[in-house]
Amino acid sequence: KSPSPAAAEAKSEAAKSVKIGIYFATWWALNVVFNIYNKKVLNAYPYPWLTSTLSLACGSLMMLVSWATKIAEPPKINLEFWKALFPVAVAHTIGHVAATVSMSKVAVSFTHIIKSGEPAFSVIVSRFLLGERFPPAVYLSLVPIIGGCGLAALTELNFNMTGFMGAMISNLAFVFRNIFSKKGMKGKSVSGMNYYACLSMLSLLILTPFAIAVEGAHMWAAGWKEAVSEIGPQFIWWVAAQSIFYHLYNQVSYMSLDEISPLTFSVGNTMKRISVIVSSIIIFRTPVQPINALGAAIAILGTFLYSQAKA
Numbered sequence: 102k103s104p105s106p107a108a109a110e111a112k113s114e115a116a117k118s119v120k121i122g123i124y125f126a127t128w129w130a131l132n133v134v135f136n137i138y139n140k141k142v143l144n145a146y147p148y149p150w151l152t153s154t155l156s157l158a159c160g161s162l163m164m165l166v167s168w169a170t171k172i173a174e175p176p177k178i179n180l181e182f183w184k185a186l187f188p189v190a191v192a193h194t195i196g197h198v199a200a201t202v203s204m205s206k207v208a209v210s211f212t213h214i215i216k217s218g219e220p221a222f223s224v225i226v227s228r229f230l231l232g233e234r235f236p237p238a239v240y241l242s243l244v245p246i247i248g249g250c251g252l253a254a255l256t257e258l259n260f261n262m263t264g265f266m267g268a269m270i271s272n273l274a275f276v277f278r279n280i281f282s283k284k285g286m287k288g289k290s291v292s293g294m295n296y297y298a299c300l301s302m303l304s305l306l307i308l309t310p311f312a313i314a315v316e317g318a319h320m321w322a323a324g325w326k327e328a329v330s331e332i333g334p335q336f337i338w339w340v341a342a343q344s345i346f347y348h349l350y351n352q353v354s355y356m357s358l359d360e361i362s363p364l365t366f367s368v369g370n371t372m373k374r375i376s377v378i379v380s381s382i383i384i385f386r387t388p389v390q391p392i393n394a395l396g397a398a399i400a401i402l403g404t405f406l407y408s409q410a411k412a
């Protein structure tokens with residue numbers, strides 16, 4: 102006997118939830134590994150412009166090889182696509198390099214606490230630049246987000262202005278990336294995986310000249326020698342790991358965007374930050390004062406209230 106339509110629907114809903122659960126778990130796990138290796142590399146080799154460039158280069162190379170070997174189907178795209186992608190790539194590049202500069206100056210947990218304030222930036226930009234209006238509950242949810250991030254920043258033991266501003270700039274840039282990418286994706290039939298691949302390639306082209314101008318080959322070579330003599334030859338594997346995992350976590354997050362709403366995505370992203378904050382505090386033995394942890398908890402609670410208010 103064939104199952105009733107209601108039973109079949111419940112089954113497909115359950116299968117979808119399992120699939121999204123797997124995407125989320127993979128995304129968070131890959132992100133934790135990226136954050137740990139990225140910080141290990143930055144501690145020994147403080148050149149965030151180069152490490153951000155290498156992450157994009159590695160992802161671009163992985164995708165070019167996947168297309169050439171038909172592991173992944175190459176996308177059918179034209180000049181219009183690249184033009185629409187350009188502002189997204191500029192915002193992605195700024196957000197990426199700013200977050201990496203931030204992590205080179207402060208604890209990973211601190212960068213991610215400030216990055217959990219991204220919804221506040223989203224509301225402010227949407228309200229003042231796009232004229233969007235929100236229900237009062239959305240504005241109210243900004244109070245714990247901003248207050249919690251503020252408290253965490255004020256009580257951070259190793260506060261550093263560049264580290265703080267890098268995370269703030271990253272928040273702002275990623276809000277624009279999300280706004281532009283919503284516009285750019287409209288009516289396009291490019292999968293999340295290929296969309297992210299093209300984004301990496303264009304961002305790589307944008308970032309490379311700036312990385313050379315800000316840091317440059319001379320500094321990179323001298324720093325590399327020092328890092329290898331301090332860490333040993335396995336240093337190159339740390340760099341490879343941070344680059345590969347950066348691409349993989351972003352690829353999985355863009356793939357999950359195909360399946361879920363932007364709102365579910367932002368809840369998932371906040372939960373991801375909790376796993377990064379907790380695991381990095383344990384691994385790097387980051388000192389945290391109770392009041393500092395309270396600030397982080399309030400900010401994260403605020404982002405949940407925000408998602409409830411928006412839903």
Ligand code: 3PG
Pocket residue numbers: 196197198200201216275
């Ligand atoms: C980066 O290097 O791009 C940041 O770590 C990105 O942070 P997010 O993807 O967690 O917002």
